[in-house]
Amino acid sequence: MRILLALALVLGFIMTPPALAQDTEPTDDAAAMTLLEALDVDSFPVKGEAIDAIVRSDDPRARDWLQALLDGRLQRADDGRFVVVLDNTGRDWPVQDALTGESLGEMSRRDLGRIGINNALRNQLRSAIAVVDLYSPDLQLRRASAERLLGEVDGDLAGPLAEVIEEETDARVRGRLTQALAIYRLEQGELEAIDDLHGSLHSRVRVALNRAANADDPLIADAAREALSGIEQMLKVNRAAETLYFGLSLGSVLVLAAIGLAITFGVMGVINMAHGELIMLGAYTTWAMQQLLPGQPGLALILAIPAGFMVSALAGIAIERGVIQFLKGRPLETLLATFGISLILQQLVRTGISPLNRTVITPEWMSGSIAVNDALSLTLNRMYVLGFALVVFALLMLVMRRTRLGLEVRAVTQNRTMARSMGIRATRVDILTFALGSGVAGLAGVALSQLTNVGPNLGQNYIIDSFMVVVFGGVGNLWGTLVAGLSLGVINQVLEPWAGAVMAKIIVLVFIILFIQKRPRGLFPQKGRAAEG
């Protein structure tokens, strides 16, 4: 595999750089056909040679073929033609001719045979494409290509690579390629190469240094060990930062799921067991938006934020008017009734939509991660959720502190009869509070659709955790919910590598149970006579 890559690279590079091959004459179709036919064999090693041949062919269509092959779209029809499948969903697929590029309409999947590849070939294809891309004018492609070459450099590539480094204008690409070259030089026993590797957190560098630390040359071994110990120190810091991030991220999910509950439970004293299902409705709204706007998952997601809020808020109003208003002052009964509602909502989704999980697409700008450095990268979807949670929290605080509704809500919470006698319409406040809490649950659902399954059981998985967060934080205190959610998230993630995922969860639960015994009103209790209720 390594040899093949080098071969492809060297030949491709020395004869004519493939990126520059555009202006050479296209080989004739018969030759192209031969090249492609060589791919239609069962043996993967033979296929590897065929790919190699395509790389060497200078055919301008080569990169497209390789890409189609990599994507599994290069197929052979029963009549012997090679086609590129444009869309492979359903029973009939639109195709185009691989040689001429003209559209051939739709073909039945029965009549098409795929040119299969495996992971070895996939790596070979990627490397071949990467080498081609090293000369690409597109900076992103060059960066990706440089990333791939780390640890893949050998004798044949070292010389040309040095020249590429000279001419490269982008500092990041140059740095990466220098490291790639340094790893090779270190393998060759060059002591100075270690200087280029100092402080790099990349795992391939570490592997190379580890190997060097066991080298026969004591000078190199010592230098490598010294470089490694520095790296290890930095890794520890990064590891801690990573765990903190994981914890905050998990915590933000808990906060989002719990904060709506903190409002309905804390402010109104209503135990809403259907809260999880309101979250689920928000998630399904996201899915529905994406169905309505095919091809624009990002826009759909953004639109789902208000839509999810509205859907859950309306459902919340329906629950409040339909059931909860009849159960004033009987919190345990609301618990049972809303539990019944949660069962009904789940089953509605199951029979109305599907018992199967729904696919919610993560938009491009939310996938992947931001690399802080080579050892620490923060996943983007979770970063967005964390930010979203904080924004939602801030807005809620604003609503509670700065608006008339917030004032009225607080008044009703403190003393319902007094508030009513002062002209506050307690019923209206109840409806609005419940709508607000439910709507926030919908927002949580929109966020969760980016992290986990969107299915009928989504809500159930969060309801107990949400109650724990609210109770732990102290009922009727939004700050408490924030602190409780984030700290439980961090505790969980710190414990997890040490105790395992299940034990971590059990420990957290037992901790909360014991904590409630110690401080029955949570971290931030309401004080005074009003709290005695």
Added chain:
Amino acid sequence: MSILRSLAQRDRVFDFLVPAASPVDVRHGPILYLEDVTVSFDGFKAINDLSLTIDDGELRCIIGPNGAGKTTMMDIITGKTRPDSGQVWFGSRHDLLTMNEPEIASLGIGRKFQKPTVFEALTVFENLELAMAADKRILPTLTARMNGEIRDRIDEVLEVIGLKALRGRPAGILSHGQKQWLEIGMLLMQRPRLLLVDEPVAGMTEQEMERTAELLTGLAGKQSVVVVEHDMGFVRSIARKVTVLHQGSVLAEGSMDQVSSDPRVVEVYLGAEAEEETV
């Protein structure tokens, strides 16, 4: 493991054979003694350096505007609220701050709440039965049997509070005034040394009020009674000694006439009343 250990240490809690609390020692002075008691909620001092003594057999009225700390004081005496500092003694032997509500209750301190609380699902008779001074540990309660003596005692109290005809009805159907009496009846069943009565005549008719006044004055002498009340007319009709609370501490103390002529009291009261009227 530590849970088990704490269970073991607290085996006292599960010991059903602890002797009943020893009688109150009033040989060396007052039956209730509060000194420098302070308690605050969220920075607000509900009780501020309060000192108060109640003599054995005394009937004391405590008045004061809203928020003066009357109910909080009751809470402290009965163990519901713990003060931040100060001392509370029952007789000269019992430090109430080291005890919880049932312990305090079984020492002989009975309390009637501001809002009448009776057990609505139980009958009037059963309410009194539960209140009766008896062995209140688990097994004796489980095996307790009704006998003639107990029945006589309950009937006696029913007579006093005038609810004999309603003995078999659930307490939930009683009128407001009847509930107040039932609660007083429950206090009587406890045979307390000290009765704490919070606003006994709120919502009562003139006639009912008179009866209540009779009841309370009849109790004094045998028991010590502390009455917290808003209704000045009622206070005047029963009071021998009055304490005025203001902002968590004692403003004035003495007979009704002395107190009502005290300029500070007048200011506090009139000011407060004027304020109340504007609301």
Added chain:
Amino acid sequence: MDSSRLWLLRPFGERSTLIFLGVLLAAMTLVTLLHVALAPGHPLYVNAYTVNLFGKYLSYALLAVAVDLVWGYLGILSLGHGAFFALGGYAMGMYLMRQIGERGVYGHPVLPDFMVFLNWDSLPWYWLGFDMAWFAFLMVLLVPGVLALVFGFLAFRSRVTGVYLSIITQALTFALMLAFFRNEMGFGGSDGLTDFREILGFNLRSSETRLGLFLASGVALALGYVLCRAIVTSKLGRVCVATRDAEARTRFLGYRVERFQLFVFVVSAMLAGLAGALYVPQVGIINPSEFSPLFSIEIVLWVALGGRATLYGAVIGALLVNYAKTYFTGAMPDAWLFALGGLFVVVTVFLPKGVAGLLALRLRQRRDDGGSLSGKEASA
């Protein structure tokens, strides 16, 4: 001495208890006769499947009585009674597991199959003793009892009540479920304990044993009912009701409320454990899903539907809901969750006193024929 025995006999003086026991006895006799005396194929013949089903219902009914004791009379809505039920079931399951002996698929004389399977070489300490019936049966009561004692001691001491208590009982059963799902725990992980062979020497796969278990469940239900009835009709029962309605007041009367709560909670947990122990040999498996919070909430529904604070209401509720469940999941599986969810809503909003409440209302209306007080009382 005399008096302490008398409180247990007190329920026999009540008409409702006598009716309840009479009906139960009659039903048990009828099922037994129809099962034993008639030949299979006779239209009234009750087959072993049905006997088994009824046995299961009866153990559920006992569980419902246990929940009603704490919820109806003490006002503690436990959303974790499934945990006590499951622990009793596990204790019984461990006994039954040890009874398999060499007949397991691996033929190991001591270790249950799943331990051989997971390559354990000896029995964990907490499995010791479960080969003896008396020890296992004792554990059926003790394990749930001790858990309830420790949990209740902590909770009641710090006056965690109402909604908070409900939520932490739910957390308790959830934590136990997660724990029992772990294979390292040594309780068979998600598969739990199964493949039982015999109990006290009787073959579990014979219909005679099944009939015996059905009768045992009936007897346990009767005993449990009488015990609970004795408790709630005693002065202690009235203290419980007083605590439920006005906890602070009860404290000021000199009752150590937390001890009464603890006592009743522990009794209830033990009854739930007993119900679990009767349930397991009849269904042939015990696994962690019995700890699921959903199940615990469902039990509460049985009680709510039947009517709180009546005990016999709990029995009616358990029988009704489970019969409906058997029927619905057979006839229209999709409708079951709708029906169950709808029941929760309808019962809490429109039938706060449950079926028993309706019944009592009818009775009273008939008795005092348009009496003005009855309506008021029912709504109070």
Added chain:
Amino acid sequence: MNASRRNMSFPLRTRSLPFRSVAASLLSAVALSAAGQALAEEDPIKVGILHSLSGTMAISESTLKDTVEMLIAQQNEQGGLLGRQLEAVVVDPASNWPLFAERARELLEQHEVDVVFGNWTSVSRKAVLPVFEELNGLLFYPVQYEGEESSENVFYTGAAPNQQAIPAVEYLINEMGIERFALLGTDYVYPRTTNRILEAFLKEEHGIADEDIMINYTPFGHSDWQNIVAEVRRFGSEGKPTAVVSTINGDANVPFYRELGNQGVDAGDIPVIAFSVGEQELTGIDTAPLVGHLAAWNYFMSVDTDANYDFIDAWIDWTGDEEAVTNDPMEAHYIGFNMWAEAVRKAGTTDPDAIKDAIIGVVVPNLSGSYAAMMPNHHITKPVLIGEVQDNGQFDIVWQTPSTVAGDAWSEFLPGSRDLMADWQAPMRCGNFNVATGRCGGSTAAEEAEAALAE
């Protein structure tokens, strides 16, 4: 239906509630059983279907119910069996394991079905096993499982570990040059056993060192994979080619693959080979970041044979859903059903004992172009296929065993079962015959443990 309604309304009208209620439910149950008996005299052959239609497992199991119903309809179109029509008896065990046992008993005792197709999880199979043995019923179990079982009354048409896990790992080692393995699984019996077998296999057969095997278990429905994926990433970044062998179950997969994608682990760096992720599970996942990850099954929807295309078309017509997918357990039911039908024809009766004798050795075509044979240990022969996920939610078959593999009831890699074998033919008729002691149901583990306890 009437019975239940009557039962529900009784308490509202009468005084002596408990008696009437019990009596009513009793009567209705009796009526039910009487109805069952009357039907048993009729002609059709009854086929029981024991798959959850509600609860958490409904996602996977309800399609299997439809599959069996489709197969029954197809068989009836061809004139049924032995000149009799087939009739499906469907019950819903509602994803509740004790209810599985109860429903199995109902099928066998109340409805007197001739054969049952059903179950998905191992625990549900364990729960019904005693019932089938007691009442001598026949159960066809269609899902890949951990092995270590062979019952006279159960036919295992899904894969045993040697028909899925072991070939998959051999593929990783031989074809992809993998040297380190992260075995991730949901904490239940199937992953536990599979991973133990794989661990033993990797160490004994391929000399993989302890530090090159990482094992991790997570609870059902686990949704926060940050830590574990980070750990896998570190585990895989130490120079040796690494793969993840996943026995992660159902719902936990979506967040797992998502986290993998987001943390930048792609199939080229650390491929994941899954044993529980099939076409149906992929319908709930955005497959774009998964392309290239692997799955090992005995059937994929993308198998290129006419039999398969016919099956898919029939399935699409049956469900009326153009996007309907087929998967491995469906094929297992297809095979199991045809085997049973063949055995009924061969035996000329539906009597369980006759079927048990007749079915061993029955050979029927599977959907991937080869043949499935029922072995004496009640497992069947299957080809093993490795597929790579494509962006359309299908698998591209990249490798398959040259011939079919016979399922092992007892793994040779577990010490407890090394000496056990199953043979349900006369004269042996034993599911756990110990070749070391020559006894049925015995094991050397017994003596070892006794010695261990004695110490």
